[in-house]
Amino acid sequence: MTGAELILAGLATPLAGALGIALNHRAPNHREGVTLVTAAALFLCVFALLPEVLAGGRPEISMFEVLPGLALAFRIEPLGMLFALVASGLWIVNSLYSIGYMRANNEAHQTRFYVCFALALFSAVGIAFAANVFTLFVFYELLTLITYPLVTHHGGDKARNGGRVYLGLLVGTSVLFLLPALIFTWHLAGTTDFTPGGILAGKLEGFALAGLLALYMFGIGKAALMPFHRWLPAAMVAPTPVSALLHAVAVVKAGVFSVVKVVVYVFGLDALAGGTDWLVGVAGFTILAASVVALNADNLKRRLAYSTVSQLSYVVLAAALLAPLSVIGAALHIAAHALGKITLFFAAGAIYTAAHKTEVSQLDGIGRRMPWTMGAFAIGALSVIGLPPAAGFVSKWYMLSGAMAASHWLAVAVIAASTLLNAGYFLPILWRAFFRPARAEDKHHPHGEAPLPMVIALSLTAAGTVALFFCPDVPLALARGMLGDLP
Amino acid sequence: MSLASHLPALQVVLPLVAAPLAVLVRHTGAAFLLVTLASWAAFAIAVLLWQQIGSHGTISYALGSWAPPLGIEYRVDRLSAFVLVLVAGIAAVVLPYSRRSIEAEIPREQHYLFYAMFALCLTGLLGIAITGDAFNIFVFLEIASLSTYVLIALGRDRRALMASYQYLIMGTIGATFIVIGVGLLYLKTGTLNLVDMSVRLQEMSNHRPVLAALGFLTVGISLKLALFPLHQWLPNAYAYAPSVVSAFLAATATKVSVYVLLRFYFSVFGESLVFHRLPLPEIMLALSLAAMFAASAIAIFQDDLKRLFAYSSVAQIGYITLGLSFDSVSGLTATVVHLFNHGITKAALFLLIGCAVTVVGGSSLSRLAGLGKVMPLTAFGIVLGGLSLIGVPGTAGFVSKWYLVLAALEKGHWWLALAIVASSLLAVAYVWRFVEIAYFRAPPAGLPVRREAPLSLLVPAWLLIAATIYFGLDTSVTVGSAAGAAAELLGMAK
Structure with a gap:
C-alpha cells in the first residue's frame, strides 16, 4: 500500500473497530477479540509507515475542504510518527489489560467503554497525522468529547463532578484560547499547514507574538500547564485502563505533542528566539509545584496524576528552550514517559483489583504478595525519576544537555530539583511495598497477583521501558528527523 | 412562456392554494397530503430557482405581466434564493413529522386547520423572501404572522393562548412600525418597488423622513426577529406551541425577519447610509x-x-x-x-x-x-x-x-x-x-x-x-x- 492508503487505513481501522465492537455487544469474547484485532491492525498500519518516514518521506493525503482553502488533511512527519507509534502500540497492551480489569471488577457498560476507547484512538491518530492546525483542532476537540463518557464511566455524582471539571477546562481552554489562536494564524498567514521553519516568520513580533504563543500554550489544555491542569486529577474518577492509556498516553501526549508541533512547525524555533522565557518559567513552576502536590497526595492515582502534570511540563519546558538537543529530548520524553507512566497506572489498577487498595499508606508489604506488579512499578518509577536502566x-x-548548551541555568536547576522531588514521591512507595511488614488487618485478606492479562500487560510495558533505554534508536532517529526537517 | 419561467410565482402560489383546499376537504389525511405535497413542490422550486441564480444571475419576474415598478416584481437574488431553500426545505422535512406529532398534541377535529394555517404560514414566509415590493413584504409578513398566532394557540397547554396573545400584541406593534416605515418611504420616493426605491433614495439620504423610516423599520423588524431586548414574545411562543410548530418557527420565522432587515439595509437604504451616517452598527453590536x-x-x-x-x-x-x-x-x-x-x-x-x-x-x-x-x-x-x-x-x-x-x-x-x-x-x-x-x-x-x-x-x-x-x-x-x-x-x- 502507498503511504496515503496507509494513512486512510490507519484512520479507518479504529472506526471500523468501534462498529465491530458495537455489533458484538451480546458476545463479550467476540467483542474483546475485535478490540485486540483492531489494535493490532492499527499498529501494523502505523508501523508500515515507519520505513518511509525514516527514509525522509512525508506521506500525505488531503481529504476535502471544510472551509475554502482549509482542508482536512494529513501529513506524517517524524514527530507524528513517534506519537502514533506510541499510542497505537500501547493500545494493544492496554486492551489486554482492560479485559482483565473490566471483567475482574465487574464494570458495567463495557461495550460503550470499548467503543469509546476505539474512537479515542481514532482521534489520537488524527491528531498525530494532522497536516495543519485546523485538522489538529478538529481531532483535538473530538478527543475531548469522546473521552468524556470514559471519564464519567461510573456515573453518579462523583463522576459527574469530575466530568464537569474535565470538560469545562479542556473545552474551555480550547474554545477560549486555541480557537482564536487558530483563526488568527489563518488570518495572518493564510494557511495553517505545519511547515518546517514555521509559517509566521516575519508576520508578528513582540507583544503580539508572545500573546499568540500564550494563546496556543494555554489553549492546548491537554498539556496541563498550570493553572489549567486541574482536569487531569479530576479525570482520575475513570476506570484505571482509561487513566493509563488516555491520561498517561493518548490525551496528555496529544497535548504536549501539539505544543511541540506548534512551536516547531507554526512558529519555528528561530522566529521564537528570545520570546519564550516566560514559558520556561511557567513550565518550570508547573514541574515543581505539581511535584510538591504529588509528594503530599496519599491517593495513588492522584499522586500519579500530579506526577504526569509535572512530567508533561518537562516537554513544554524542553520545547520552550528552543535548543535542538532539548527539542530532541522533548520528543523522546513523549515516548519514554508514556511507557513509564502507563506501567505505573497498570500497577495501580492491579493493586486495586487484587487488594482493593487505593491509598499509598495502605501499601505496606504489598511487594511480597504482588512481586511482578511492584517490580514493574519500580521500573516505571525509575523511568519517571530519570534513572538508568529506564x-x-x-x-x-x-533535555539537560540542551538546557546546558543553551546556558539556561534556571531550567537546569528546575530539572535537577524536580528529579529529587520525583525520587521523594516514588521511593517511599517502593520502600513501603518491599521493606515494611504487612499490616495486621491485611493478613486476613490473602491475595496474590491481579488476573493474568493484567500482569502480562504491565510486565510488557515495564520490559519496554527498559528496552527503550538500551536501544532508543528508532525514537531518536525520528526526533532527529523532526529537526532535520528544519532548514 | 414555459412553466419554468413562472417558477417565482409558483413558489408562492402552490402553498397559497393548498391552504383553502385543506379547509375545503376538512379531512386530516387529505389535508396532510395536500400541504405536504405542496411543501415538497415548493422545495423543489426553491432548489431550481437557486440553481438558476447560480448560473444566470438575478431573476426578475413581473407578476401578472405588469412590468415593475407599476406591477409587483418578484425578485430572486442569491440571498433570497438561499432563504427560500431554507424555508421550503424545513417545511418539507417538518411536515411528514407533523402527522404523528400533532396527534398527541392537537385535538383531531382541528388537524385540518393546522395544515391550512401551516400552508398559509409557509406562503407568507416564502412570499417575504421572494417579493421585490415593499408593501408586498408587509402583506406577506401579516399572512405569516396571523397564521403563526393561530399555530401557537393550537398548543395543548392553556398557556399557549397567553403566549399567542403576547406574540399577537408584540407582533402587531412590530408590523405597525414596519408599515409606518414603508409609508414614509413611499411618501418620499413615490414608489414601492425596492430597486426603484433604492435608486431614488440615493439623493435624499439626508432627509429626516428617510432617517425616520430607517428607525421605524429597524425597530419593527427587530421586534419580529426577536433582537434582544425585543425578544420577550419568543420564549413563551416556542415553549407552548406544538413541537412541530416550534421547530418550524425557530428555523424560519426569525430568519426571514433577518432577511427583511438585510434587504432594507443593504438593498434599499444602502450601507453608506445605514453604517456610516448613523451609529447603527454600534447599537447592533x-x-x-x-x-x-x-x-x-x-x-x-x-x-x-x-x-x-x-x-x-x-x-x-x-x-x-x-x-x-x-x-x-x-x-x-x-x-x-x-x-x-x-x-x-x-x-x-x-x-x-x-x-x-x-x-x-x-x-x-x-x-x-x-x-x-x-x-x-x-x-x-x-x-x-x-x-x-x-x-x-x-x-x-x-x-x-x-x-x-x-x-x-x-x-x-x-x-x-x-x-x-x-x-x-x-x-x-x-x-x-x-x-x-x-x-x-x-x-x-x-x-x-x-x-x-x-x-x-x-x-x-x-x-x-x-x-x-x-x-x-x-x-x-x-x-x-x-x-x-x-x-x-x-x-x-x-
Missing part, C-alpha cells in the same frame, strides 16, 4:  | 453582545428544555445580528450562513424534543431525566444538536463561528473575538445541563425501560441532525451561497 534517563539526558 | 451573553445565561437556568432552547435562539440571533454589524464580507457571510446553520440545528432540536414529548409526556427537565436510557437515539440527537449550538468543529455551528471570529479579527477587534468564543462557553453550560440530566439521573418512575419515538418522528429529526453534521464538514453549498449573497449585498459581486 527510558526516562535518555530523554532527561537530552 | 451592543445589543447582539447583550443577547449572546444575557440570553445564554438565562437559558442555563431554565427548567424546561423547550424554553432553554428558546432562550438559546435569542442568543444565537445575537450571533446573526453581530455579523451584520461588522459591515464586511466575512461578517455578512457569518450572518447568512448562520441563518441556515442555526435554522437546521434548532429545527432538529425542537423535533427531537417533540419525539421525547410523545414518550415521556412533557419537556420539563425533570421529566427528561434518564432520557439517555429510555430514548437513546433521541437523547443522543439532542446532544449532537447541542454540540452544533456550541460550535464544535465538525458541526454546522462551527462554520458560523469561524466566520464571525474571522470578521472580528479582520476589524482588529481582539476583545470581540474573545467575547464571541466566551459566549459559546455559556452554550456548553446549558447544553451540559441536559447531558447531565439525561445521562446521570435515573428515569422517573413509571416510564418504560426503553421506548423510542416512532420512526415517522425520528427519521425527519435525524435527517436534520445529519444535515447539521454534513454542513459542518462540506461547506461548499452553504458558505458558497452565503459568501456570494454577502458579496452581492455589499455590491462586490462579480
